Every structure is written in structure tokens, then in C-alpha cells.
Amino acid sequence: xxxxxxxxxxxxxxxxxxxxxxxxxxxxxxxxxxxxGLLTAVFFWFNGDKAxxxxxxxxxxxxxxxxxxxxxxxxxxxxxxxxxxxxxxxYFGSDGLYITSxxxxxxxxxxxxxxxxxxxxxxxxxxxxxxSIMIVAxxxxxxxxxxxxxxxxxxxxxxxxxxxxxxILSGAISLLLVL
Numbered sequence: 001x002x003x004x005x006x007x008x009x010x011x012x013x014x015x016x017x018x019x020x021x022x023x024x025x026x027x028x029x030x031x032x033x034x035x036x037g038l039l040t041a042v043f044f045w046f047n048g049d050k051a052x053x054x055x056x057x058x059x060x061x062x063x064x065x066x067x068x069x070x071x072x073x074x075x076x077x078x079x080x081x082x083x084x085x086x087x088x089x090x091y092f093g094s095d096g097l098y099i100t101s102x103x104x105x106x107x108x109x110x111x112x113x114x115x116x117x118x119x120x121x122x123x124x125x126x127x128x129x130x131x132s133i134m135i136v137a138x139x140x141x142x143x144x145x146x147x148x149x150x151x152x153x154x155x156x157x158x159x160x161x162x163x164x165x166x167x168i169l170s171g172a173i174s175l176l177l178v179l
Contacts, residue, residue, distance in 0.1 A: 005037030018117035040163035105139025
């Protein structure tokens with residue numbers, strides 16, 4: 001939950017770096033989702049059962065984040081998303097960007113965030129950029145929940161899915177308030 005919550009703060013950092021003007025329209029929903037995620041993590045930490053030995057045994061090890069191959073894969077994925085974002089936006093307007101964000105959300109949020117923040121500087125409407133980034137964040141969060149539910153321990157997966165539901169609902173409500 002902490003790592004999933006960090007995604008929202010990472011999106012804010014990316015947007016701030018690429019297009020500071022877009023940040024003023026995006027920071028409230030992203031902060032709300034990140035904070036809700038952290039609060040649910042704290043809640044489950046103090047109120048949940050501690051992981052048993054079976055859960056600890058099945059944890060996946062952390063890999064070295066500085067290897068070249070993953071960076072090349074991200075670069076290729078980013079180039080593809082940028083291409084599809086521009087094509088989708090050119091031929092289908094905001095709907096094309098929304099579809100690209102939806103599909104990309106199954107895999108990654110960073111490439112779409114970078115792409116949309118850049119496109120926003122080039123003339124894509126601010127509300128379209130905000131909604132596109134929110135779509136990718138929502139879809140990515142839902143995808144993580146589905147993966148946890150399918151492959152994870154049921155008790156842990158249920159808790160994570162509840163937290164993700166609160167994160168998405170809080171983000172959607174705060175988005176409606178700022179749009």
C-alpha cells in the first residue's frame with residue numbers, strides 16, 4: 001500500500017518537472033489518493049493480523065533498479081505511448097488520449113504521465129490532460145488490485161482491494177471538486 005501510494009506522489013513529481021502549470025490542476029486528487037493510501041496502510045499495520053510465515057516465505061525479492069535492460073524497456077514503452085498519444089490525440093481528440101491512458105494504465109503510469117504533461121504544453125486542454133492522468137492512475141490501481149486478488153493471499157488481497165477502493169473513490173470525488 002505504501003508503494004502504491006507513492007505512485008501518486010511520483011506522478012506529481014513528474015508533472016512538476018515536465019509541466020508545472022498542469023500541477024495546479026492535478027495536485028489535489030493525487031495528494032488525496034496518496035494520503036488515503038498511506039492512512040489505510042497505517043490502519044492495517046496497527047489493526048491487521050501480522051503476516052504469517054507462509055506469507056513471508058512467498059514474498060518476491062526486490063531486484064536491482066539500476067540494470068540497463070529495464071531502462072531500455074521503459075524507454076521503448078515511453079516512445080510507444082508518446083507515439084500513440086500523439087496519434088490518438090490528433091485523430092480522435094480527447095477520446096484518443098483517454099483510450100491511450102486507459103490501455104497504458106494496465107502496464108505503467110509514468111510513460112503516460114510524461115507524455116500527457118508534454119502534450120499539455122503543446123496545446124492539449126488542461127482538463128483533458130488531468131482526466132487522462134487520472135484515468136491511467138485509476139486503471140493502474142485497479143490492475144494492481146486484480147493482480148493481488150488473483151495471485152495473492154486472500155486476506156491481504158481483500159485488505160489491499162478495500163484500500164484501493166477508498167483511494168480511487170477519494171481521487172474521483174476530489175477530481176470532481178477541482179474540475
